[in-house]
Amino acid sequence: MKALAQLGLKLKEQIGLGELLSENFNPQLYGMTKAQVEKVNALRDIVATYMSIRNDITGKSIRQPQDAVEVAAARLRVLDHEELWVAYLNKDNVVLSFEMLFKGSLDAVNISHKHIIARALSKNASNIILFHNHPSGNPTPSVSDINQTRMVTNACKTMEMQMLDHIIIGAGSYYSFADEHSYDFKK
Secondary structure, eight states, X not given: OHHHHHTTOOOSSOOOHHHHHSTTOOGXXXXXXXXXXXXXXXXXXXXXXXXXXXXXXXXXXXXXXXXXXXXXHHHHTTOSSOEEEEEEEOTTXXXXXXXXXXXXXXXXXXXOHHHHHHHHHHTTXXXXXXXEXXXXXXXXXXXXXXXHHHHHHHHHHHTTOEEEEEEEEOXXXXXXXXXXXXXXXXX
């Protein structure tokens, strides 16, 4: 598998990723070196951590911006580039899915409101919350952030969904459009 080779795991025989990451995987059956076993264990730890982070918010209820910030802050504060994540929620504001949709540069991320809405429709979401980070640490929204928020909010309204908030994560702080009432999401 090419991805394993890129990690320096050149294995003598083809091992399926599912088997490799399984709790019952026995590296001795494949004649793996100690270094390869250490890399596989590190990979397993990374995947397990990722899955626990990814899955820990599904089913979580979001009632206020602080609940939403808790969902995203740990992921977004550590990045050196901007990313836009979307929480898709049901009508009771329970998280159906939380996913990164767009990856940007140091100071910008281009988004497509059409793609955001298409994903929401595919998940039968009633509400969404946008999240993105400012690697500079200052969560104050830019003119582009404000314009993109309006575009997505209007697109949601057209599809009979509601955008509950757009939260910008900074270093140790955040900006919530809903908290600041800078844009009335319920218009």
